[in-house]
Amino acid sequence: MENRKDQIIEVALKRFAHFGFHKTTMNEIADDLRITKANLYYYYPDKPSLILDVLCKIAADLNGGEVKIVNKYKDDLLKTINEIIDLRSKFMRKYYVFHINENLDWIKGIDLAETVEQFYKRDVEVIKALLNKAVTSGELTISNIDEAAISLAEIQKGLSLLHTVSDVITGIPNDSNVDKIVASQKRVTKLIFEGKLNRI
Amino acid sequence: MENRKDQIIEVALKRFAHFGFHKTTMNEIADDLRITKANLYYYYPDKPSLILDVLCKIAADLNGGEVKIVNKYKDDLLKTINEIIDLRSKFMRKYYVFHINENLDWIKGIDLAETVEQFYKRDVEVIKALLNKAVTSGELTISNIDEAAISLAEIQKGLSLLHTVSDVITGIPNDSNVDKIVASQKRVTKLIFEGKLNRI
């Protein structure tokens, strides 16, 4: 039998992804599980803890996928990066509602900040690992890998933000923005690595 | 004698830069000019029109400075781009308050969107002009200048946004973020042009 906490996370994730953290009540989650709210509180001390676990699950899934892609890398860096961008875009679409007010409203007052910071660091690590492989294999010429990884991570995050800002203002999620993000990220990736790649 | 509208813009700009659009009243602006509010309305039909003119003035100043820097370009692209970054950072610091809630609250319901879009396009044009000069002079090797200009503009905007998000959330302006933005932008610029530059 599946761990009870996992069941809760699963059910909560469904509601959160649909309606957002704010518009999902602990009662609704409990009802979905056909238990009482008090029983839900037996497993989670408060709502933020539950949200945290849900976010960690998503981040772990995404990170796992990215690592798998990086491990597949042979000699085509651009292809690998584009695969990562595509994978991330899938997650963006699936959990687009989190991009909007959700984050903003909930982040304050909760210790979410440091967790999100850790997600970001893991993100940089993945990129660094990929760049290292590319340099070792001789495909890529680059001087400072650490700096490059940070720059790439910041660029990706920045572009993603740039194209969702309109939604944050209006408060209305419009996941067609994901297309814009993907296009922008791929364009930038091409620009950066054009000239750095020693085609074999 | 100076044009009356220019006087108004000048005075309004001072208040706006200090207190933001929201917390500056038409009465205060009129008082600063030692005229009545009704008289102010003789020159500007409403507050958004005034804000628009103020924004246009800032944008024109910034754009003028950028063009001047680009015209100075000889054979050091990185130096020129870093100069532009520094100039923009000056404006960011000066008008940092506009980065916060201000934009968000006022943009909705006003036709500001298309004006801001035009600012952005002029921005891309400046970068394009610079890249063209660099390619012509033989310093830079790049395949698609149009795409590159868009990418560079998006990257700069994205990074700027990325490092001001925390302020937007808290609502408290903290212009020390400008340092982070500048560092990030310069790091990224180095990454991108490393390998593309044919040092003479």
Add this chain to the structure above:
DNA sequence: TTTTGAACAATTTTTAGAAAAAGTCAGAAA
């Protein structure tokens, strides 16, 4: 150990009145 109903506490939403600010206009001053 797990679950529940009932109660309590904190937060959010609503509402209505007051205050502030935006915007208008007939007519005076230049």
Add this chain to the structure above:
DNA sequence: TTTCTGACTTTTTCTAAAAATTGTTCAAAA
């Protein structure tokens, strides 16, 4: 004619209390 003003109306924002919702706790039952 152009520029300006005082008095006025309309719209938006602020405030504070009441109501409703949601988060959280706990003694006791299964």
